[in-house]
Amino acid sequence: MQMPNCSHGFPKTLFVLAIIGLTFWWTQYQGFEWGTLQLASPSTITVTGTADGSQLNQKASFNATVTAENVDKTVAVKELTEKTNSLIEQIKNFGIEAKDIKTQNLSVYEYEEPIYTQEIDMMYPGRPTKTEKKWRASNTVVVTITDISKASDFATLLMDSGATDVYGPNFQAGDTDGLERELLAKAMSNAEEKANLLLEGSKQKIRRVLQVSEGYMGSTYPIMYKSALPMAGGGMDLAESIGVEPGSQELSKTVTVIYEISR
Structure with missing residues (x-):
């Protein structure tokens, strides 16, 4: 019985396996990831x-609003400017830096104020006998305090400053x-x-x-x-x-x- 001749195919198989082995080694050396087979x-x-x-x-913010009223618009604006500057000066003298002070919501408008010539009933005031045109100007100063230990004293300062409205403190964690x-x-x-x-x-x-x-x-x-x-x-x-x-x-x-x- 004659055996099949495999002498020609065997070297070729070894060559293919060697190429596969070298390719795998090179990809691993270069850092390629083959992943995993998951069925x-x-x-x-x-x-x-x-x-x-x-x-x-760590922080607290306050809003303080100042207002001024007068029949003359120029006088109302001038009075508001003086009040605003005075408030800001008090705030700075307290030790607040300029970067922590800002103004917002500046408002100047005309309105009619009712005038009653007779004593009025608060529940049934009736109609005013006449009205007077006035100008109202307001400005809000917003202050941020980074030293929480001073919040109480600063609140007291604002209440004594002449501001007509004070809101705060609004605390923040920072x-x-x-x-x-x-x-x-x-x-x-x-x-x-x-x-x-x-x-x-x-x-x-x-x-x-x-x-x-x-x-x-x-x-x-x-x-x-x-x-x-x-x-x-x-x-x-x-x-x-x-x-x-x-x-x-x-x-x-x-x-x-x-x-x-x-x-």
Whole structure:
């Protein structure tokens, strides 16, 4: 019985295998990723991790409005200018830098003021006997305080400054980047802890993270230990400083993590 002659095909096969081997070695040397062959979708588990924290508020803003009225428009505007400049000077003398002071909502308009020649009933005032045209001018000064310890004294200054309307303080946390990074790391740890807890007894474990999505919530909770600031009635001589407390801003970080799991 004569055996088939394979002497010609065998060297060719070795040559092909050598080429394949060299190609694989070269691609690995160059850093190519071949990936993995996956015949079925991996088993996964999806969990949500959360972390809460708080940061003391570091800033406060106040709005103080000054007004002037006169039958002469020029006189009303001049009086407003003097009041505004006086208020800004008091604010600067308090130690507030110019960069933290701005004016807004400048308004000048004419209106008719009703005049009653007889004593009026507050519930049924009736019709005025005549009206008088006047000009009203107003300007609002917005101030940001970066030293929270001075908020109470500054509130008192505004109430005694002659401003007709005072709003504030509006507390802000300022830069929260450091706290947010810390909470994000804690939220990821919380998610992994929950996943491991759910996998207990299943003989499966976390292999890797497939997907992460983040959510963010934030809210401010100022704590007021004394009465809130009056909203109007500037020019009062306040014997005692108005009590204000900055409180803190509560921050929460939430992440949703999809893990691949296997035995």
